[in-house]
Amino acid sequence: MPRTVAERADVIPVLAEIFREHGFEGASLAIIGERTGLGKGSLYHFFPGGKEEMATVVLAEIGAWFEANIYRPLRETAEPRTAVGAMFRSVSAYFYSGRRICLVGSFALDNVRDRFADQIRSYFTAWKASLTDALRRIGHNEPEARDLAEEAVLGIQGALVLARALGDPLVFERAMQRMEQRLIA
Amino acid sequence: MPRTVAERADVIPVLAEIFREHGFEGASLAIIGERTGLGKGSLYHFFPGGKEEMATVVLAEIGAWFEANIYRPLRETAEPRTAVGAMFRSVSAYFYSGRRICLVGSFALDNVRDRFADQIRSYFTAWKASLTDALRRIGHNEPEARDLAEEAVLGIQGALVLARALGDPLVFERAMQRMEQRLIA
DNA sequence: GTCTATATGGAGATAGAC
DNA sequence: GTCTATCTCCATATAGAC
Numbered sequence: 001m002p003r004t005v006a007e008r009a010d011v012i013p014v015l016a017e018i019f020r021e022h023g024f025e026g027a028s029l030a031i032i033g034e035r036t037g038l039g040k041g042s043l044y045h046f047f048p049g050g051k052e053e054m055a056t057v058v059l060a061e062i063g064a065w066f067e068a069n070i071y072r073p074l075r076e077t078a079e080p081r082t083a084v085g086a087m088f089r090s091v092s093a094y095f096y097s098g099r100r101i102c103l104v105g106s107f108a109l110d111n112v113r114d115r116f117a118d119q120i121r122s123y124f125t126a127w128k129a130s131l132t133d134a135l136r137r138i139g140h141n142e143p144e145a146r147d148l149a150e151e152a153v154l155g156i157q158g159a160l161v162l163a164r165a166l167g168d169p170l171v172f173e174r175a176m177q178r179m180e181q182r183l184i185a
Numbered sequence: 186m187p188r189t190v191a192e193r194a195d196v197i198p199v200l201a202e203i204f205r206e207h208g209f210e211g212a213s214l215a216i217i218g219e220r221t222g223l224g225k226g227s228l229y230h231f232f233p234g235g236k237e238e239m240a241t242v243v244l245a246e247i248g249a250w251f252e253a254n255i256y257r258p259l260r261e262t263a264e265p266r267t268a269v270g271a272m273f274r275s276v277s278a279y280f281y282s283g284r285r286i287c288l289v290g291s292f293a294l295d296n297v298r299d300r301f302a303d304q305i306r307s308y309f310t311a312w313k314a315s316l317t318d319a320l321r322r323i324g325h326n327e328p329e330a331r332d333l334a335e336e337a338v339l340g341i342q343g344a345l346v347l348a349r350a351l352g353d354p355l356v357f358e359r360a361m362q363r364m365e366q367r368l369i370a
Numbered sequence: 371g372t373c374t375a376t377a378t379g380g381a382g383a384t385a386g387a388c
Numbered sequence: 389g390t391c392t393a394t395c396t397c398c399a400t401a402t403a404g405a406c
Binding site: 021022023025026101104105106108109110111113117120121123124125147150151153154155156157158159160161162164165166167171174175178 | 298336352
């Protein structure tokens, strides 16, 4: 008999976490079944396209979350200096101060990069663009704003790599501090 | 009959490139056999420990290369300003201006991170330490040197992630320029 | 040292009962 | 919607001839 009646939406955050921890190929259906509490039947009922569809949906949800919580505020908040500070706080919370990796960044380095190339590119393009916009409004000129935005976006990814490699979240926190200083000063 | 008589040392750079392109799990023995021109028999003759041993050996060779070509020059070159400039040129060449990813960084984000944790940590620890040393000798005070070194090491990793995600090597080249400026100025 | 053949396991995915 | 049983494929690894 059925364990419980699940909703597809409830499963997505769990999938995201599994992909972060195990990568795309490492996230076996066995693990996914265990963590979601769903059998293969239910999984394929929700995601007829299998793992590939699961990852696509997860990436879409991540993109939507960043759009709502990071990119839009950067573009639309009246006080851009505040918005940039808020971005660093949101990012720090989102990545658990460097204890959690960026799924999009890890996919970019992974074997699966080509399969999800469009979603990966959009994520970073939108981030760069919205941050550039805020920096422009803070008072930086156009090329300077673009440079600083690129540096910050890449710095966040690098901080996640290094913090994970060294097993030291402080690496991430220090990088956030430095970048915020540089952008807002 | 045997195809050719190979040496283990010749195989290692090929393995490194395969792991970079496909990741650890994605690098199947089929691919490895194809690219090295070796059958499974030869592969297991050279690496009785299988793929895990292959990756360990590859990481060791990468570590040795960086020690000889990056870390030692940073520590020992009489003119540290020159050494830092040389580091950026070597790194840029090594990563093909951002077209090639860092195997160690990609492993750090991957499912296999725990299996190779020691080698991953050493790679970044040694890089940070040797760069800090050079910056110290350039004239930065201790905490400043440490901060700048950490920022540069992490910036290189982030630049590789973003360049790959956007399919744009210029992202990498710009990041190298900015960092060199900041470190040497 | 290299090859081919094979063992064995686990992967993703499907079928159909309930 | 959920389950179990099953299919097929390809993974790593081994054995033993040459």
